[in-house]
Amino acid sequence: MLPLLRYTLRRLLSAIPTLFLVVALAFILVHQAPGSPFSDERVLPEAVEDNLRARYHLDESLPEQFVRYVGGLLRGDFGPSYSYPDRSVGDLIAIGLPVSLKLGALALIVSVVLGIAAGIVAALQHNKPLDRLVTGFAMTGISVPVFVVAPVLVLLFAVHLDWLPTSWSGSSGLSRLVLPVIALALPEIASIARLTRANLIDVLGSDFVRTAKAQGLGTAAIVRHHALKPALLPVLSYMGPTIAAVLTGSVVVEEVFGIPGLGQFFVRGALNRDYTLVLGVVVLYAVLIVGLNLIVDLLYSLIDPRIRYR
Amino acid sequence: MIHSLGCLNRLNGLNGLNRRALLCLAAALLVAACSGKPDPDAGLSVLNRSLSADPESLDPQKARSTQAADVLRDIGEGLLAYDPAGALVAAGAERWSVSGDGLTYTFDLRKDARWSTGDPVTADDYVFGLRRLVDPASATFYASAVSAIVNAESIIAGEMPPESLGVRAVDAHTLEISLTEPTLYLLGLLTHPSTFPAHRERVEQHGEHYALPGNLPSNGAYLLERWEPGSVVEIRRNTEYWNDAGTAIDVVYHHVITQEAQELNRYRAGELHITSNVPPESFQQVREEYGGQLRVYPTLGIYYYGFNLSREPFADEPGLRQALSMAIDREVLVERITGRGEAPAYSWVPPGIYNYEPPQLSYAELTQEERNRIAQSLYREAGYGEENPLRFELRYNTSDTQRRIALAVQAMWRDVLGAEAELVNVEFQVLLEQMRAAEITEVFRSSWLGDYNDAYTFLGVLESGSPSNMPRYVNDEYDALLRNAASQVDADRRRLYLEEAERVLLADHALIPLYFYVSKHLVDPRIRGWGDNLLDYHYSRHLSFDTAH
Numbered sequence: 038m039l040p041l042l043r044y045t046l047r048r049l050l051s052a053i054p055t056l057f058l059v060v061a062l063a064f065i066l067v068h069q070a071p072g073s074p075f076s077d078e079r080v081l082p083e084a085v086e087d088n089l090r091a092r093y094h095l096d097e098s099l100p101e102q103f104v105r106y107v108g109g110l111l112r113g114d115f116g117p118s119y120s121y122p123d124r125s126v127g128d129l130i131a132i133g134l135p136v137s138l139k140l141g142a143l144a145l146i147v148s149v150v151l152g153i154a155a156g157i158v159a160a161l162q163h164n165k166p167l168d169r170l171v172t173g174f175a176m177t178g179i180s181v182p183v184f185v186v187a188p189v190l191v192l193l194f195a196v197h198l199d200w201l202p203t204s205w206s207g208s209s210g211l212s213r214l215v216l217p218v219i220a221l222a223l224p225e226i227a228s229i230a231r232l233t234r235a236n237l238i239d240v241l242g243s244d245f246v247r248t249a250k251a252q253g254l255g256t257a258a259i260v261r262h263h264a265l266k267p268a269l270l271p272v273l274s275y276m277g278p279t280i281a282a283v284l285t286g287s288v289v290v291e292e293v294f295g296i297p298g299l300g301q302f303f304v305r306g307a308l309n310r311d312y313t314l315v316l317g318v319v320v321l322y323a324v325l326i327v328g329l330n331l332i333v334d335l336l337y338s339l340i341d342p343r344i345r346y347r
Numbered sequence: 348m349i350h351s352l353g354c355l356n357r358l359n360g361l362n363g364l365n366r367r368a369l370l371c372l373a374a375a376l377l378v379a380a381c382s383g384k385p386d387p388d389a390g391l392s393v394l395n396r397s398l399s400a401d402p403e404s405l406d407p408q409k410a411r412s413t414q415a416a417d418v419l420r421d422i423g424e425g426l427l428a429y430d431p432a433g434a435l436v437a438a439g440a441e442r443w444s445v446s447g448d449g450l451t452y453t454f455d456l457r458k459d460a461r462w463s464t465g466d467p468v469t470a471d472d473y474v475f476g477l478r479r480l481v482d483p484a485s486a487t488f489y490a491s492a493v494s495a496i497v498n499a500e501s502i503i504a505g506e507m508p509p510e511s512l513g514v515r516a517v518d519a520h521t522l523e524i525s526l527t528e529p530t531l532y533l534l535g536l537l538t539h540p541s542t543f544p545a546h547r548e549r550v551e552q553h554g555e556h557y558a559l560p561g562n563l564p565s566n567g568a569y570l571l572e573r574w575e576p577g578s579v580v581e582i583r584r585n586t587e588y589w590n591d592a593g594t595a596i597d598v599v600y601h602h603v604i605t606q607e608a609q610e611l612n613r614y615r616a617g618e619l620h621i622t623s624n625v626p627p628e629s630f631q632q633v634r635e636e637y638g639g640q641l642r643v644y645p646t647l648g649i650y651y652y653g654f655n656l657s658r659e660p661f662a663d664e665p666g667l668r669q670a671l672s673m674a675i676d677r678e679v680l681v682e683r684i685t686g687r688g689e690a691p692a693y694s695w696v697p698p699g700i701y702n703y704e705p706p707q708l709s710y711a712e713l714t715q716e717e718r719n720r721i722a723q724s725l726y727r728e729a730g731y732g733e734e735n736p737l738r739f740e741l742r743y744n745t746s747d748t749q750r751r752i753a754l755a756v757q758a759m760w761r762d763v764l765g766a767e768a769e770l771v772n773v774e775f776q777v778l779l780e781q782m783r784a785a786e787i788t789e790v791f792r793s794s795w796l797g798d799y800n801d802a803y804t805f806l807g808v809l810e811s812g813s814p815s816n817m818p819r820y821v822n823d824e825y826d827a828l829l830r831n832a833a834s835q836v837d838a839d840r841r842r843l844y845l846e847e848a849e850r851v852l853l854a855d856h857a858l859i860p861l862y863f864y865v866s867k868h869l870v871d872p873r874i875r876g877w878g879d880n881l882l883d884y885h886y887s888r889h890l891s892f893d894t895a896h
Contacts, residue, residue, distance in 0.1 A: 070776070071776060071777045071780045071781075072777060072779060072780050073776075073780075075488070076776060076779045076780065076783070077411075077779070078779065078793060078794060078815065078817075079815055080814035080815040080817075081488065081491075081814065082490075082491045082494075082503075082814050083814065084490075084491075084500070084503045084504040084505075085487075085488065085490045085491050085503060088483040088486045088490070088503065088505075089486045089488070091483070091486070092484075092486035093486075120403050121403050121404065121576060122403065122404045122406065122409045122486075122555075123404050123405070123406055123409070123555065123557070123558045124559075124576070125555075129576065132575070132576060133576075133577075188608060188612070191609065191612050192612065195612065196612050196615050196616045202616075203609070203612050203613045203616045203618055204602070204604075204609070204613060204618065205578050205579075206575070206578050206579035206600060206602045206603075291577065292605055292606055292609075293606060293609055295577070295578050295579070295602060295603055295604055295605075295609070296577070296578060297575040297576055297577040297578040298577070301401075301577040302576070302577065305401065305577075308775070308776070309776075310776060
């Protein structure tokens with residue numbers, strides 16, 4: 038257990054410079070973008086714009102602003118949002134994150150369960166009709182973009198069949214979750230099914246499985262006790278960044294269904310040059326990626342006893 | 348786990364009927380649990396309308412977007428308001444008088460006006476709101492909207508304290524506004540949310556969070572109940588409103604729908620009573636499918652191509668500018684490219700503005716063939732021809748509509764004149780920056796939306812000192828005419844100056860007016876009280892449902 042703890046601590050320490058670098062780079066890039074948080078076709082009189090700049094300390098030099106920003110971050114303050122004057126970036130994240138987390142978590146559960154199940158079925162039925170069906174679905178799921186899938190789902194299930202609400206604000210019940218979750222999960226189900234299938238086919242052809250078969254074990258027992266774990270390792274590494282991406286919200290799905298999630302804030306922040314809002318979401322995303330990658334690496338040792346941490 | 352297994356065993360022991368009954372009960376409980384709380388809107392009159400973008404703030408003084416203003420007109424009230432037809436009517440003020448020199452307005456406030464907190468709305472609340480608007484510390488976008496009020500500009504510039512603003516509470520229900528020049532559009536301005544009163548106690552109590560649900564008091568027909576950014580603003584009847592008896596709809600949901608196609612889907616699914624727009628690709632289909640539910644009417648907006656007048660090749664070349672302007676067949680643009688009922692533009696100020704008749708471009712009465720011939724000779728006179736074509740850049744912000752218009756105009760310029768426009772598309776913020784700098788732009792696409800029903804909301808844009816004067820138009824005669832107009836107390840004399848100013852502007856061909864915007868809404872046939880109006884304002888308190896429908 039001690040090496041595992043030492044490993045975790047080392048990873049956490051090394052995350053600090055990584056995160057700092059992300060913040061610094063994002064800060065520089067976002068301030069380099071042409072335009073200003075206050076520009077519009079209706080150009081503000083100079084005095085009015087000066088007051089706004091002073092209010093948000095944008096009249097200070099970039100290094101000063103950076104020090105101010107990082108200082109705030111260390112105290113857990115993401116700064117004010119320029120595009121939502123009544124709210125801080127922290128407030129916006131507090132609104133968007135729970136919504137994105139809820140949707141993302143549901144979509145993840147659905148995609149892991151269905152993806153792995155479909156992958157196993159396809160691998161066991163290798164080159165048979167069922168396998169082709171799963172592979173065909175997976176190819177479609179990966180190649181059809183979500184900005185096509187989401188409106189089609191709305192048209193079909195909300196407008197024509199009238200089974201579900203078209204949008205988040207159109208209902209307060211659980212029914213409003215169904216279409217967004219499907220739209221979010223479809224591509225992930227497809228990717229996970231493909232990964233599972235390919236790896237399971239690989240593992241099923243290996244020597245230890247042949248030995249197990251020779252000893253008279255049934256297919257179900259072999260898959261359950263011997264083949265599945267090694268076959269899922271690549272799926273696990275795929276999950277790290279996927280979880281971060283799904284949990285921080287999908288812009289397209291949020292826009293189509295009018296969901297108050299993080300993805301919308303991120304895009305609005307970028308388009309309106311709301312520097313702090315963009316940075317806030319980037320920092321959150323970076324923390325999630327670093328954290329989830331660490332968790333995935335730790336889970337490796339649980340699934341595969343050959344992996345040791347030093 | 349063990350416990351639930353035990354339950355199952357017990358279930359097995361029951362006879363078939365009871366087991367089925369229990370399962371039914373369990374299923375019913377599950378469904379009840381899933382469907383959540385009972386519907387809070389049961390038995391209420393509920394309106395679902397839409398906003399094409401997220402309102403960034405619901406603080407009357409701090410908000411900037413038209414979407415925020417749409418909500419604010421429901422949850423607050425100024426001295427005046429508009430009726431469904433777009434005519435100015437008394438609101439927070441019962442009556443008003445203007446001094447002979449046009450510089451002092453005195454408003455008698457309604458004595459029965461109350462905040463949702465129960466407090467009376469007083470002249471002090473209006474004074475506080477207006478001071479808050481110009482106070483540099485509140486950093487508001489609309490501060491300069493009231494720059495005609497005495498000392499407003501010095502306060503915005505930080506040279507004088509907000510208390511020096513020319514507004515005064517004569518007594519609890521009398522408000523006096525002093526102006527630096529007769530501002531005949533002042534009454535229209537006083538419908539704008541930035542001039543609404545503010546509740547001092549709540550502002551001091553909540554500071555930055557004044558405009559959040561629970562904190563923001565209302566002096567309007569509705570009270571802010573819930574606001575999920577990016578999703579929905581829920582407002583409910585304010586029973587303290589002085590004219591609550593005139594409000595028919597109890598609950599209004601302003602849904603944020605950024606994608607026009609999704610908005611149409613929601614209307615189709617019956618989840619929306621009023622759309623904010625109609626997608627261009629479905630316009631014809633919608634017109635056939637919905638007939639009278641589709642409302643299309645002129646609004647205060649113009650789409651134009653601007654010349655950068657501060658550099659070659661268009662500085663000091665009015666003839667060349669005229670040639671480019673004349674060679675564009677606007678009828679083709681509005682019929683084949685935009686196709687949603689837009690009107691071709693031959694003036695800078697849109698038609699229909701109160702007490703104003705926009706002069707037309709000199710060639711407005713000619714046929715396109717006649718225009719083309721004149722354009723060709725002007726083009727040659729400017730020194731260009733087949734061997735020596737005019738080459739320049741046309742900049743627009745990346746979007747499908749902008750691109751299609753630019754492609755059509757590029758082809759017209761090439762076919763009629765032989766001029767070579769290179770299309771350059773950049774992100775909106777980048778275009779704004781480039782237009783402002785006026786260094787690399789040559790011809791650019793832009794638009795202007797009026798703030799109030801007066802020609803000055805358009806003409807003032809092109810005054811030489813105006814920050815939104817993107818073409819960098821400078822003409823002393825034009826500026827002088829506008830200054831003269833500003834000093835007039837008589838509306839008809841002022842109108843003559845304004846119209847003359849526009850004549851000067853059009854003769855200079857400082858920009859190319861292309862078309863005037865139209866408002867496009869789908870409106871549920873059960874809705875009563877809707878009025879098509881130039882400002883496209885639709886107060887929820889004017890609307891009701893026809894129950895017989």
